[in-house]
Every structure is written in C-alpha cells, then in structure tokens.
Amino acid sequence: MSKLVSKRYLLPFILITSLFFMWGFARAILDVLNKHFQEALSISITQSALIQATTYLGYFLMALPAGIIITRYGYRRGVVTGLLLFAIGSLLFIPGESIMSFPVFLGALFVIGCGLAILETAANPYAAELGDKSTAASRLNLAQSFNGLGCILAPAVVGGFLFSNSSNRVAVPYTVMGIVVLTVAFIFSRVRLPEIAPDSREASDDTHEPSGIAATIRHLWSKPKFRLGVMALFCYEIAEISINSLFINYATSDGWMTRETAAAVLSFGALGLFMTARIAGSWVMSRIAARKVLLFCAVMTVAGALAVSLNAGLLSRAGIFACYAFEAIMFPTIFAITITEAGKSVKIASSFLMMTPIGGAVGTLLMGAVADHADISTSFLVPAAAYAMVLLYSLYMNKRLK
Numbered sequence: 001m002s003k004l005v006s007k008r009y010l011l012p013f014i015l016i017t018s019l020f021f022m023w024g025f026a027r028a029i030l031d032v033l034n035k036h037f038q039e040a041l042s043i044s045i046t047q048s049a050l051i052q053a054t055t056y057l058g059y060f061l062m063a064l065p066a067g068i069i070i071t072r073y074g075y076r077r078g079v080v081t082g083l084l085l086f087a088i089g090s091l092l093f094i095p096g097e098s099i100m101s102f103p104v105f106l107g108a109l110f111v112i113g114c115g116l117a118i119l120e121t122a123a124n125p126y127a128a129e130l131g132d133k134s135t136a137a138s139r140l141n142l143a144q145s146f147n148g149l150g151c152i153l154a155p156a157v158v159g160g161f162l163f164s165n166s167s168n169r170v171a172v173p174y175t176v177m178g179i180v181v182l183t184v185a186f187i188f189s190r191v192r193l194p195e196i197a198p199d200s201r202e203a204s205d206d207t208h209e210p211s212g213i214a215a216t217i218r219h220l221w222s223k224p225k226f227r228l229g230v231m232a233l234f235c236y237e238i239a240e241i242s243i244n245s246l247f248i249n250y251a252t253s254d255g256w257m258t259r260e261t262a263a264a265v266l267s268f269g270a271l272g273l274f275m276t277a278r279i280a281g282s283w284v285m286s287r288i289a290a291r292k293v294l295l296f297c298a299v300m301t302v303a304g305a306l307a308v309s310l311n312a313g314l315l316s317r318a319g320i321f322a323c324y325a326f327e328a329i330m331f332p333t334i335f336a337i338t339i340t341e342a343g344k345s346v347k348i349a350s351s352f353l354m355m356t357p358i359g360g361a362v363g364t365l366l367m368g369a370v371a372d373h374a375d376i377s378t379s380f381l382v383p384a385a386a387y388a389m390v391l392l393y394s395l396y397m398n399k400r401l402k
Helices: 007-040 050-073 075-091 093-099 102-129 133-164 171-190 213-221 224-253 259-284 290-309 314-327 330-339 346-353 358-373 378-400
Strands: none
Touching: 007 050, 007 075, 007 102, 007 133, 007 171, 007 224, 007 259, 050 075, 050 102, 050 224, 050 346, 050 358, 075 093, 075 102, 075 171, 093 102, 093 171, 102 133, 102 330, 102 346, 133 171, 133 259, 133 330, 213 224, 213 346, 224 259, 224 290, 224 314, 224 330, 224 346, 224 358, 224 378, 259 290, 259 314, 290 314, 290 330, 290 378, 314 378, 330 346, 330 378, 358 378
C-alpha cells in the first residue's frame, strides 16, 4: 500500500475506504429485495425492477447537486450529508413494514439512493487523488475491493435472515444499518479530511479552466474522452447492476438452486469472485497499463454474457461467473481514466460520473421485461450489449493512448 498511498494520506484513505464497504452493502441488499418482494408482495420481475430503478433515480437526480455541495463545502461535509440521507432512508423501512406498502419502500430506497450518490461522488475522486496520479487506477481498484466485501456480506446476512424463515421483517436489517450509518456520520463529523487542491497536482493540460458551475459543465462535456467515459460507465452499470439484480431469479429458475443457496452463492461465490478479481486487478494494473487490462476484461464479459443467453447448461453457468470476474475492474478503471480529463473540476466531473448508475435502473427494467416475456437466459442479451459498448470504448482508448 505504501506505493499507492503515502503515510500522509493513509488515515484519510482508510476512512474513505470504509464508505466503499457501506454503499456496497446497501446496494447488494437490493439484489435480495427483488426476490423477497416478488414473493412477499406478489409482484412480477418487471415490477420488482422498480427497486433498482427508484434507488438509481436517486443517484441520477442527486449526483450533480452532490458535486455542487462538495465543491462549496468540502469532502467531509459532503460525506456527512450523504450518510445522514442514507440513515434516514434506512429508518423509513420501519413505517414501510408496518403497512407493507411497496410505494413506501420505494420512497425509502430513493432517499437512500440520494445519500449514496453524495457518498460516491465524494469518495471516488478523493480516493483517486490520495496519491500519485500514475497509480490512481490501482488505488481506486483497491478501495473498490472493499465495496466488493460489502457486496459479499449483504446477500449472505440479509438473504439468510429473510429467506431462512420466510421472514417479512425487512425493516430489521435496515434499522440496524441506519443506526450504524448514523454512528459513522458522527465519526466523520469529528475528523478532519485534508482537502486536496487539484492545481497542486499535474491534473490537466488545459490552460483555460472555467469558473462557475454552468461553464464547468460545458467545459467538461466538450471533451470527447470525458463524454465517452460517462457513456462507458453508463453501459457498465446497465450490465453489472442488472445481472446482480436477477442472479437469484436465474439461479432458481430451473431448480439449479434454492433461494437460500442462491443468496449464499451470490455472496460468497459471485461477489466473492468479484472482490478477489478487483484486488487482483489492482496488482495487475501496477504492472500492465490499465487500458489494456480493461480491453481484455471487456472481451471476456461479452463472451460470458452471450454464453448465459444460450441457456447451454454448464457453459452458461460458467458464463455468469465469468461476468463477475472480468467486470470487476471496469468501474474504477473507467472512472480513473475519465477523471483525468477533469483538471481542476474534479468534484463536478465526479458528479457526472455518479449519474451513470441510472443505467442500472434501465438495465434491470429491460432484463425484467425480457425475462417476463421470454425467459431469464434470453434476458442476458441486455448486459451482453452493454458490455459490447464498454468493449468499443476500450478499443478507442487503447488506440488513442498508445
């Protein structure tokens, strides 16, 4: 870690990395809620996709305000604001459970999504900046690996609770999470995070940095590599979130697994592989250019998703795990490559990049519709197409950055 993070920034890096774990846990619970609400509230796969759609709508609507908040008030206050919204949304599950109202649950998830948008808008660029620019992709992959740890634990803990005894007490895990988040918010309100000035780093080749939010947005959007990075992240989110959301449905569709087994395999198998691959990716990218690693992984994810869509038994089952293994490095790598285009406008640029999880809402709704009208295997053509767009982006970046 000494090569990635200097001693000066080690404590801030550890504190910020804890946030990666927390939002990984919160987002992974959604994958359990899909199957749980389908049964507890007698809704279809397409209707349950509103769980992701509502949460990531919060990301989309809050991302730009998050960038403005962080620009004006700093990373620490931005983090505390995000944590408070996260906690409020979690505790709203208490009235939701008392009346078992799907719209109330969706409202709570929207508030959580708004809070997570602020956290991610702050933490991703901050982790990338806490060290040398050349190691930003490796550093962000390392921090994101703790996001994977949260993703592993959530389906196992929450899925085990909800599926093992057919419990409808969905408010219990969210209440515990809300209390923990409030505690972390208090800790962050009492510590100081160093604000890193982009102009003290070799961040940009631009000689004309804009002033003002509107001018900054126009400036960023005028850069082709920045626009393509945003689009690539949007496509990645379509694939990653939709596959997570329907993994339990896929695993239980033909009797391959029970709900309890599927939740455990999602945690320790698929998402465990995801976390391991992200850690390995951080090591590999310290030796091989990030853009080359991204290209190889994009090819493998396209192949994996297409294999699942064929409904070819063992080949298809191997394909879904290949998606988890090779998509792992995509988000932090694309983010790190794209944020280098931001110059001094890192915080506003990050807010644009954090609008891209809305792709998860689009992807889950599309996969749900295809699954309801065809079958679950065919629905994997949706992430296959999204991965193909990431492949085109990686081809372009490898050509441009040679």
